[in-house]
Amino acid sequence: MKPPPFTYHRPHTVEEAVQILAGLGEDGKVLAGGQSLVPLMSMRLSAPANLVDVNHLPDLDTVEVTSTQVRVGALARHSRVEKDAAAYAAIPLLRQGLSNVAHPTIRNRGTTVGSIVHADPAAEMPAVLVLLDGAVELRSVEGTREVPAGEFFVGAMESAVRPGELAVAATFRRPPDGSGSAFVELARRRGDYAMCGVGAVVTTEVGGALTSARVALIGVGDQPVLVDVTEALTGSGGGFQRDGLRELVDERIDPEGDIHATAEYRRHLAHVLTARALDEAHGRAVRGRREGRVA
Amino acid sequence: MTTEPGTTSTDTPVHVGFTVNGVPYELEVPARRLLSDALRHDLRLTGTHVGCEHGVCGACTVLVDGDPVRSCLVFAVSLEGAEITTVEGCQNAEGGMGPVQQAFQDCHALQCGFCTPGFITTITAYLEENPDPTAEEAREAISGNLCRCTGYQNIVAAVQRAAEIRSGLLAPTGSTSSTGSTSEGETP
Numbered sequence: 161m162k163p164p165p166f167t168y169h170r171p172h173t174v175e176e177a178v179q180i181l182a183g184l185g186e187d188g189k190v191l192a193g194g195q196s197l198v199p200l201m202s203m204r205l206s207a208p209a210n211l212v213d214v215n216h217l218p219d220l221d222t223v224e225v226t227s228t229q230v231r232v233g234a235l236a237r238h239s240r241v242e243k244d245a246a247a248y249a250a251i252p253l254l255r256q257g258l259s260n261v262a263h264p265t266i267r268n269r270g271t272t273v274g275s276i277v278h279a280d281p282a283a284e285m286p287a288v289l290v291l292l293d294g295a296v297e298l299r300s301v302e303g304t305r306e307v308p309a310g311e312f313f314v315g316a317m318e319s320a321v322r323p324g325e326l327a328v329a330a331t332f333r334r335p336p337d338g339s340g341s342a343f344v345e346l347a348r349r350r351g352d353y354a355m356c357g358v359g360a361v362v363t364t365e366v367g368g369a370l371t372s373a374r375v376a377l378i379g380v381g382d383q384p385v386l387v388d389v390t391e392a393l394t395g396s397g398g399g400f401q402r403d404g405l406r407e408l409v410d411e412r413i414d415p416e417g418d419i420h421a422t423a424e425y426r427r428h429l430a431h432v433l434t435a436r437a438l439d440e441a442h443g444r445a446v447r448g449r450r451e452g453r454v455a
Numbered sequence: 456m457t458t459e460p461g462t463t464s465t466d467t468p469v470h471v472g473f474t475v476n477g478v479p480y481e482l483e484v485p486a487r488r489l490l491s492d493a494l495r496h497d498l499r500l501t502g503t504h505v506g507c508e509h510g511v512c513g514a515c516t517v518l519v520d521g522d523p524v525r526s527c528l529v530f531a532v533s534l535e536g537a538e539i540t541t542v543e544g545c546q547n548a549e550g551g552m553g554p555v556q557q558a559f560q561d562c563h564a565l566q567c568g569f570c571t572p573g574f575i576t577t578i579t580a581y582l583e584e585n586p587d588p589t590a591e592e593a594r595e596a597i598s599g600n601l602c603r604c605t606g607y608q609n610i611v612a613a614v615q616r617a618a619e620i621r622s623g624l625l626a627p628t629g630s631t632s633s634t635g636s637t638s639e640g641e642t643p
Contacts, residue, residue: 165466165487166486268523
């Protein structure tokens with residue numbers, strides 16, 4: 161259970177980091193919080209030849225809230241983002257998702273951007289990014305490019321990050337007024353990766369009737385699965401047609417069975433948790449409208 | 456092992472400096488040295504226990520700049536400039552048991568003791584944030600630490616007992632959050 165040897169790089173500026181990454185190409189791997197990478201290395205499932213430690217880069221431990229988005233820097237630990245009051249007021253789904261990420265102790269070290277780049281199909285924050293039409297900022301010696309969430313996840317543990325690139329931030333778009341959100345999941349043990357999880361964002365009109373709804377599911381595909389479930393709204397906007405919801409979800413998910421849950425059980429969870437997340441999000445939207453805030 | 460021909464000396468020592476329980480250390484360790492191993496093997500601070508070595512059991516939890524972190528999931532070389540607190544640093548100012556340690560004794564919250572250092576550090580930091588937790592909150596606070604002996608009931612009770620002890624200590628004097636001298640008398 162000891163990690164294999166590697167060559168260690170400790171840059172002190174982003175420019176220096178991308179220079180090193182450019183030189184290393186395919187052989188370079190970024191180390192941020194390391195809460196996924198280090199255990200993978202200890203179990204010898206990963207053996208990068210070079211680690212570029214970004215923990216000493218300045219100006220990346222940031223959470224910035226603007227009128228349109230929340231921008232999370234690459235060194236903002238999960239716990240920092242989770243506790244940030246302004247980020248919570250702007251996008252409650254950030255905290256709702258983050259409180260499900262492993263244990264508080266892991267969240268103290270793990271970074272939100274790192275979790276997104278790691279692209280585990282059972283991880284919460286990739287789903288939150290997709291659900292909020294977010295994007296990831298990638299820096300290299302050639303400059304900065306921004307990849308929208310819809311194009312960022314390309315497969316299980318595979319993202320659009322190219323060799324030589326450093327993810328410097330993730331941006332999450334603020335949902336419109338009258339929105340509500342929720343994140344629910346079921347895991348075998350507290351803090352484990354979920355067998356299935358669902359994030360939901362709904363919008364309501366004055367009076368509280370639903371006008372649109374989307375969910376992102378984890379653990380039931382090789383990447384977060386975004387489903388627009390607006391079609392399954394009942395005529396009055398007071399809720400959802402359960403059969404309609406089930407069909408929309410079934411069309412998109414492709415769960416696999418493993419030691420923790422059969423494919424059938426994951427499908428069942430997807431149905432139940434989708435309904436639960438949407439109800440919770442709707443309830444919050446209605447309360448939020450009353451109190452004049454996004455919930 | 457994956458040493459390829461042509462790769463040279465990837466275990467070359469790397470310099471790192473940090474403090475542990477207030478004592479500054481300068482180390483030269485291979486980059487792959489986990490913090491848990493650096494503490495135990497290089498600094499001989501064997502209070503930190505290593506259980507699963509992949510971040511599940513919580514026995515190796517230490518505080519990095521005040522926050523609980525799994526020492527088996529961090530490379531020592533990543534912690535340049537950090538202030539680390541281990542279970543040895545959770546004692547009281549006089550070198551006796553700190554409030555959480557005292558509470559564990561009072562409540563019989565340990566049996567074999569292997570997991571205990573991780574609980575002590577986790578709970579010490581948690582009570583800074585939430586000085587008066589309910590039983591429910593106490594349970595949540597320790598959800599990332601595994602204990603195979605106790606069945607957790609007494610540990611939950613100890614979290615609340617530690618809160619009582621702390622509040623008694625804090626009320627008259629103002630502060631007990633001292634780090635500083637280590638019982639081991641180890642110096643770098």
